[in-house]
Each structure stands twice: as C-alpha cells, then as structure tokens.
Amino acid sequence: MTVVTLNGAEKELPEGATVEAAVRAAGAPEHGRGVAVAVDGEVLPRGEWATTEIQEGQKVEVLHAVQGGQ
Amino acid sequence: MTVVTLNGAEKELPEGATVEAAVRAAGAPEHGRGVAVAVDGEVLPRGEWATTEIQEGQKVEVLHAVQGGQ
Amino acid sequence: MTVVTLNGAEKELPEGATVEAAVRAAGAPEHGRGVAVAVDGEVLPRGEWATTEIQEGQKVEVLHAVQGGQ
Amino acid sequence: MTVVTLNGAEKELPEGATVEAAVRAAGAPEHGRGVAVAVDGEVLPRGEWATTEIQEGQKVEVLHAVQGGQ
Amino acid sequence: MEIAGRTFRSRLVLGTGGFRNLGVMAEAARESGAELATVAMRRVDPTARGSILEVIEGAGLEVLPNTAGCYTARDAVTTARLAREALGTDWVKLEVIGDDHTLLPDPAELLDAAETLVADGFTVLPYTNDDPILARRLEDVGCAAVMPLGSPIGSGMGLLNTYNLRLIVERANVPVILDAGVGTASDAALALELGCDAVLCASAISRAEDPAGMARAIRLGVEAGRLAQRAGRIPKRLYAQASTPEEGRAEF
Amino acid sequence: MEIAGRTFRSRLVLGTGGFRNLGVMAEAARESGAELATVAMRRVDPTARGSILEVIEGAGLEVLPNTAGCYTARDAVTTARLAREALGTDWVKLEVIGDDHTLLPDPAELLDAAETLVADGFTVLPYTNDDPILARRLEDVGCAAVMPLGSPIGSGMGLLNTYNLRLIVERANVPVILDAGVGTASDAALALELGCDAVLCASAISRAEDPAGMARAIRLGVEAGRLAQRAGRIPKRLYAQASTPEEGRAEF
C-alpha cells in the first residue's frame, strides 16, 4: 500500500496507484470538470494524471471551484 | 387718463380702463392662459377682469409662470 | 382649612395661611435662599410672602435650583 | 591635479589631497561639527578624513543638517 | 409614492431653474422620468418667447408652482393664490426664504404661510430646513409633504446632516421629499436609502455639463436608492467578514 | 469597459461569497447584469451538491477564479495555477491577505505574487488597499487592472478614503475596480463618480435581506454613477445659488 496525505488526511492507496485514482478517491466528480491537482505543491496537468504514479508520503491536493469572494 | 403702477412701472391708461386692458397693456398673450392678476395685493379672478375698472394709483401686478425652482 | 395644590399635591393649610407658611410646608430651607414661588402661574416676590394669604384651590409652586443642564 | 565630483560639481584638488581637504573645499565650517562624508556612496568616518587620499573621479558628498521634515 | 391621495410612479421631481433654454429643459425632463416640474411666478415679459407651460406639458409633466423669491408669509400666500388662479392647480411648493445669501427658509414665516394656505384649501409642499421639529410642526398644520434640504439651494454639497434627515423620515406621517443640495446621482441614491420618499433636483441637472445625461443619472440613482432601501442593506461592521469559507483550504 | 483587451458591457463584477444557496445566487446574478463572477478554490467535497460552475454559466456569467484565503505569495501563485488548470482561464483575481481579522492585503507579498503570475502569463487583477503608491507598483509590474478597497471585506462601511481613491484613479493607466466595502447602491454610485471603472460586490448583495433586489439596486447605482461621472456634475459651492430669476419679481 502507498500512504499519502490526500486533501489533508492520511490515505492508503494500492501500490502503484496513479494520480487519477487519487482524484477519484478524493471524491471528485467522474468527468472531473473544474478539478485540479497539486502534488507536493506542484500543479499536475490533467493530461498526466493517468500516467503519474503516486509515491509514498506525497502530499496530494485535489481542488475545485466553490462559492467565494470578493 | 388713469395713472397706475403696472408691473412696477408708471402707466397711463384711458379713463375707465378695465383690468383686462391693463393685462393687455402689460403684454400678456391674447388668450392669456397662465396669467394672473393682483390689484393692490389682492388676486382678481379672471372672470372679473372685463368688468372691473382700474382706479387711479392702483398697483397692478400681472404675472405668469417662468422657469424657476427648486 | 384651606385646600391648595402645593407642588402638585393636595395640601391642607390653616385658614388664612400665608404664602410663607406654604413655602415652609413645602419643605424649603428656613432662610429660604434660592427659593421662588409662583401662585397660579404668577411669580410672587419674596417680599409679599408674609403678607399674602393663600386662597382656597390655588396652585402654589415652590421651586429651587437643582443640578441640571445644558 | 585630481578631478573629483564634489557635492555634484566637478572640482580640481591638488595631487594627493585628502578627504579633509575636500571637506574644506566643500565649504564646511572649520570645526566641522554636524558634517559627514560619503565617498562613492560609502560613509567615511571622520577619523579617517585626514588619512584618506582622494582618488581621481571619485564622487564625494559632504552633508550637514538643515531644516527639514516631517 | 402617494401625495395628498395622488399616486406618482416617479420619485424624482424636476426643478426648472437654471436650464440654458427650453429645449435643453424639455430633453432633460423626458430623461428624468419626472411627473412634476416646478415653475415660478414672475411679471409678464412681452419679449419672452416660447411658453414654458407648453414645453412642460408637451414633455408629459405637470406644473407645480412654487413661491420662489418670497421673504414673507404674506408674499408667499399672495403668490400661491396667483399661481392657483393662473395655472388652475391648488398644489404649491411653498418657499419662504430667510436671506438671499443662503436661501435658507425662515422657520416662523414658513409655518405661518403653510397654516394660511392649508386653511385656504391648498395642497402645501413646504421647502424646509433639516430641523425635525419644524418638519413635525409643518405636518401638524396640515402640509401634504415636507421637503427638507440636504444643503443650500444650488450648493451641490449633498446631504450635510444625514442624522437629522433620518429623524425627519423616522417620525413623518407624510411623504418626505429631499429638496436642495443634491449634486450628483449618489446623493439622490443616499436620500432614498435614508428613507426619503422622493428627491427634487434643479441645479444638479440644469447646470450640469450634460443636463439630459445627469437627468438620467439621477433618475437611476433614485431608483437604485429606493430598491436598496427596500432590499435591506447589510449592517456596517467594524471588522472584516470573510466572504469565502475557511473550510477546505488547501495546504501546499 | 475594457480589461486586457476584452470589452465588458457591465461595470459590476459579482462576488459569489455569502449566498444562502446557489438558487439565490443565480437569481441575484441575473439581476446584477454582471458578466463575471468570482469563485474560490477549495478541496473537493464529495458531499457537495450542485455545481457552481453550471449555475454561474447557466446565468450567462463567466467564472473569475480568486486566490481567497492565501496569506503568502507562494500559496497564491500555486492556487492561481490550479485555478487555471481547473477552469481553463488565465485570468485571476489575486488576493494575498495580511491578517484574518481585517482581511487587508499584504503589500509586499501581493506585489511579489503579482510579478510572478504576470511573468507566468496570467491576466492579474489584484485586490489591493487604497494606497496610490502600491496601486502604481502593481500597474508597473503588469497587472491588467487594480482593485483597491473602499473598506474591509464584508464591512459595508463604504468608501472610507475617497481622497486616496481619487489619486489612484487619477494616475492609473489600467482600469480601477473598487473591491470590498460597498454596502449599498449609493456607495457603488459614488465609486463610479470618483472615476472608478467598475465595482465588485459580494456581501452587499449576498447578505442583503433580498439579494436579488440589492443586486438590481447596485446595478442601477453603478449605471447612475457612471452616467453622472460623464455628465459633468456641478461644482460644490459654499453658498446658495438661486435657481430662480430675481428679475420680474412682483411687489404686492
């Protein structure tokens, strides 16, 4: 298992899980429109989600747009 | 002749002139719409213009509406 | 007895009581400095207190200076 | 001769002139109280004026306190 | 808005003073959406061209005579009666001025004239200062509305004492029409937000570089202020209030 | 109004914070006439129902992401890049807050983040304080507009320092959008009268008793203020100026 910090919480993912899996695990809508991901503070383009494996201990932030502002 | 103060100026009118004559002399438009007359500080209803003779020395004010105000 | 309204309250005074008596009855300090009297809305000069009899039903106001104002 | 920029103006000083000479040349009061010097943007402590030779082309600023401020 | 039983769609009253000419006035009148336009009474001028009445009525507004230029109750009453005779209306915007430097109203003369005209059957709309007590007295003698000033006529200084205006609005049982002092659209909006029922503007429109444009601006300002007053504004707070949720903030 | 080469008909930008629900927001959005609506970036919430993007776009507005909640240039830059990735826009309303009590911007961090994002190809609209020097520096580093505050976010205190705002407007070569502090329609009108090109409102609308009504009120206030600014208001005068001719006054 790979343990990562997903949106601030410890999360176990299967060995070799991709960022795409992490996005799903975070509960993002299927089509995933309006969602973006940062791994260890770096933005990961959607095109690379499916091909990028998550490493043990990485910090994954899966964000989307909400009401807010100003 | 009858001498009156018409709109602030001395004016000679023929003996027995009526208020109507004074109004015309003041230069009010024929139909006289929007015009009113005060004789010695009292309003004279239009209906009485034709039948009211002006007396020597009376103060006649012939007013109409102009741009103004507030 | 003479019944008067003294500072807003019914008050019985002996027949022929003077304004001076009323002032005392109202509780004004002896020497009475800083006190003034109105009988039925008219100011009564101090000099006349002793010689003025109170009449039945009169309204007597005995005032003095207090903290106040502006 | 050594040519320097003294308080913004070209100035010729004798070969080997010291900063002290430059200060005098700038017109600072004898005792020189309340005066300070920067050579090429660096403050030169008073103690070193007498022993520091000016080099060709240096920018010497001799300042003192004036009315001002805020 | 209802005044003396009559309903008005517009909350802007147009003062006709200060326009360069009747053409400019007509255009501004149309842009303002106003239903009433003030006129003053002056001596007939034989040389005058064009009838202000036709222009005002042609633009679809009604005439509201005033007593501008009167310094005593007596003159104001006579002027109102002449206006009624000349224009066939018993509505009058009552002005009794205290001095020609500030054009501020004379409280005692104003109250006196208002009482006389009400007794004489007039619908009286008095131009008054921002004193809540005087406003109350004017209502007590039967005025159909009160017209407090924001600042002196033609000064364009806006609303100098919003506190007094609030008090007047709070206690009035007749419409409150802000009269005098409005300089621009935000002043008019503010007046309505304070609870005034309407605004009267003359110089702000007539002396603007573009009177028709300013007429439209103030018309919108009045509508904006009225809507805002009814929509229930947020309270003023000394400190900030986040409009974005803290929850769900990322940690990179 | 033109920002970064794009033309907008509306001079009101809607902040989406504080609405009770998306339905109320949608109605207010329509009434506001705005073309842009801000959104914040937060962690995906599996339980959330309804998509704000669909609601905003359904109401005919475009999404403008902000960096609300960021306290450092670094966080703001990362958030802006995530928003670009998520929403496919390189426009960002940049917020870098100095403290959570006043939500006032941190000048140095803001300037730093703006410079980085401009270099990274963003169209940067920074939320700034009312300091004319900082506004100038933000323009110098390439911001597409400056968004000074009138008063703190959500305070509804209106425009506290119109002098500084005038200075900012006077010297800006990019649009000036008043951001934060507007409490009601007259505040918005005043901002435009001062020369601001537009206004952004969130709490004033979203937290009003009737958000849709206030949205319409502020929309009209913005239009009124803009028209007034162009119509050339009268100068303020210390003394009254008669709007009625002295000449022709009667003597009774």
Next chain:
Amino acid sequence: MEIAGRTFRSRLVLGTGGFRNLGVMAEAARESGAELATVAMRRVDPTARGSILEVIEGAGLEVLPNTAGCYTARDAVTTARLAREALGTDWVKLEVIGDDHTLLPDPAELLDAAETLVADGFTVLPYTNDDPILARRLEDVGCAAVMPLGSPIGSGMGLLNTYNLRLIVERANVPVILDAGVGTASDAALALELGCDAVLCASAISRAEDPAGMARAIRLGVEAGRLAQRAGRIPKRLYAQASTPEEGRAEF
C-alpha cells in the same frame, strides 16, 4: 470673551446635569476653569441634602439658571422669572424643547419666549438648533448670545453640521456658544476653530468615566482651539507640499 458687557476669562461654561454627586461636580468645576455653571429650577425637595448653590459658589463659579424641561414659551418665561426671583440674576439660559426624544428646540416657541424675556429685561442666552436664519432672528430680538447645538443634548456626536455653524459664526454680532453635542476635547477644539466664542458642556464631562479629567481635557481643548483659530491655520491642500528643501539633495 464679552457677553452683555461682562468679560469672561474662560470660554467654557459648565452644565451641571448628570454628575453622580455634588462632590464630583465641585472637583470637575474647579478643573474646568469655568466661570458659569447652569442650574435648573425644580420643586423644593425636603429630603435633598447639600445646596448646589453653595457648592457652585464655593468652587468660584456663578450660577446661570436655565429653563430646562419647558415645552412652551409660557412655561419658559415663568421659569425664567422664578429663577430671577430665587437667584437674583436676570441672566437666563433659555431652553424651549420641541420633543422629549431629541430634546431639540422648538423654533417658534423659542423665538417667542426670547422676545418676551428680552422685553422683560432679561439677558437671554437661547439654546437653538444650527439654523443660521433662526440664530439671526434670535439676535434680532435682542438675545445677548446664541447657543447653537453641535448635535442633540447628551448624544456626544460632536459637530454634525460644521457648515451651518460656520454660517452662524460668520454673520453673528453676538457671541456664539456651542451648546450640546460635544463628546470629547477635539469636538470643543473644533468648535473654537470654527469661530465659536465658547462651548457649554454637561454630559461630556459629568458622564465621563473621570469627570475631573475630562473637565481638564475639554478646558485645554477649548484653549487649544481658540489659539489655533487666532494663529491662522494652513489651508487644506489636495496634494502634498514638501516640508524639506529639494535643493542640496545628495547623489550617492
């Protein structure tokens, strides 16, 4: 300052309302440096302890009776006459209140009472609103000074309409004493800077946490404002003016 031919060194008049007790009042009276202290007339209270007259005179001040609590000219006139009889002074601070909610003066009743009392030989100091016309009328009927308000009695809101106060000062030929509304020292200083000749304070001092301290503060504020008014302040400028010479700047 001269009122009705009498010269005063102090430009602060003390209102005695609101003090916790006579001891606190006496201390504040001394700190204030005032020469006059108001008193009201009320029914004799047999239970009352301590004589306010002795306390005021003991502190070296003179008593100035007022007509506080009167709502009609008639009551005010009778009260003034009783005060004259009781205290042996024909000076009176005239108050005729229009309503007990705002305690604002009733213009018509006030003017009427002033006229009667002047005719009866009183030296009349009327508490009035900030209407320049009414102030002028009060002077015309023979008042020895006018006492306009800054804001309602006890409100501590300061000077709400400095424009009107300026007008009053500009045209008055009798002393102008700001009465009511002062909340703190800067309000008093501002009143004198506007050209008022003096200030009357009651609540600002009597209800402060430390009445004696505030009495001293307001006394200094009055002196500061008077000195500033005479020293000729700099004009307000829209732009900065360097206070340091450009000339002689170094280039490093």
Next chain:
Amino acid sequence: MEIAGRTFRSRLVLGTGGFRNLGVMAEAARESGAELATVAMRRVDPTARGSILEVIEGAGLEVLPNTAGCYTARDAVTTARLAREALGTDWVKLEVIGDDHTLLPDPAELLDAAETLVADGFTVLPYTNDDPILARRLEDVGCAAVMPLGSPIGSGMGLLNTYNLRLIVERANVPVILDAGVGTASDAALALELGCDAVLCASAISRAEDPAGMARAIRLGVEAGRLAQRAGRIPKRLYAQASTPEEGRAEF
C-alpha cells in the same frame, strides 16, 4: 511616553521644515514643548548662515535626523548612516517616498530600509501610510515606533481614515506617532483620542500665520486629546439624553 527605552514628557515632535527663519523656529520650538526636532541631511552650503543644531539645542530640544528626499532603500540607508556619523545619534526618522506628487511612502522600499537599519543598530521610526498590515510588518522587523500619516505631508487635511488609525493603534506594541496631515489643534487632539501616543507636526506650525501661537495651540491640543483619551469619553448616542431631571418639574 517611552520610545526604545527613553522616556519623553512631551507627546509632540517638531518637524523643522517650512519655517521662515531660524528665529521663528526657535520661538515655535519653545512654545511647542517638544523634546525632539527633525532635521534633514543636505549638501554643505558655504553661504548658509546660522547653525540649526545650535538653535535646536539652544531651545532645549534634541535633533532627530530624517531621510527626507530619499526614494530608494539604498539612499535612505546611506543617508541614515551619514546622519549618525554627523550627529552622533543612531535614532532616525525613516522616510522612503514613493512619488514627489503625494510624498506618500513606498511600502516595499520602506520595509526593506527599515530591516537593514535595524540590523545596523539604528533606532528606526518609520514614516508610513495608514495601512495596518504595513504597520505590523514594520513593527515585526524591529522598528521602535510606527509613524502613520493622517493625510499627505503638508496637506493639512487632518485624519482621513480614522478607522485604519484605530486598527493600527489597537494592534501596535510600539508607540504610534501620527505623522503628516495635522492642520490644526483639533486634528492633534483627535489623534491622541484615537489612541496615538504622540503627533509630529511641521507645516501645521511652521507655515501658520503665527507659528509660535500654533505651536502652543497644538501642544495644548495634544495634552487635551491625551487627557480625554484617559478620562473615558461618553459613548455616542443616536438620541438625546436629558441632562436635567424630569422629576420635580413644575406645572404652572
């Protein structure tokens, strides 16, 4: 008042810019009661007569050098070091100006210069704008006080944004000295009432018609404001509060 461990009796700091001559300055300095007077650093002027240092010290004040005229952190730091060398003090009033039109401070350069000078052992008193965040940052880097402006240097517009000044005072752990904008005594009093620890004045005194008189006026204003701040002013109330008892009113 204590700054960097030194105690001052006076809460007024004198700026020496703008005086007609040293004699006028000396008289004003004595009347002001100030203990510190600013000086600027400029190129030696051989033609200059009279030594400002002797005049300031002769009047019993100490010299506080400033960095007036500097537009970059680098120039300000060099100027401060020259002042230390010339005057033997490591205190400096730090000014880094953003533009010569408003003379407003440049936030980033100011913060940078402050940090450098603190590290170099200076006691730094920075002239800053009224931004609470920048004031906090300046305190964080070790400034001994913060000197926010009320309005631009020499403008005499007083305190434009009392809200921001309150915030600065509320959160500062070092003395807050209001710098720039004071035009007259009431401005100074207000600054102290808001909680500022002191005020710096130059133009308000030096350019007044009577500088010595204004120096005394502002000195008293400062004392008045400080006393008032400590005496606990009454709260502002929307409605009047009678200062006279209802009880015991007569009925005639």
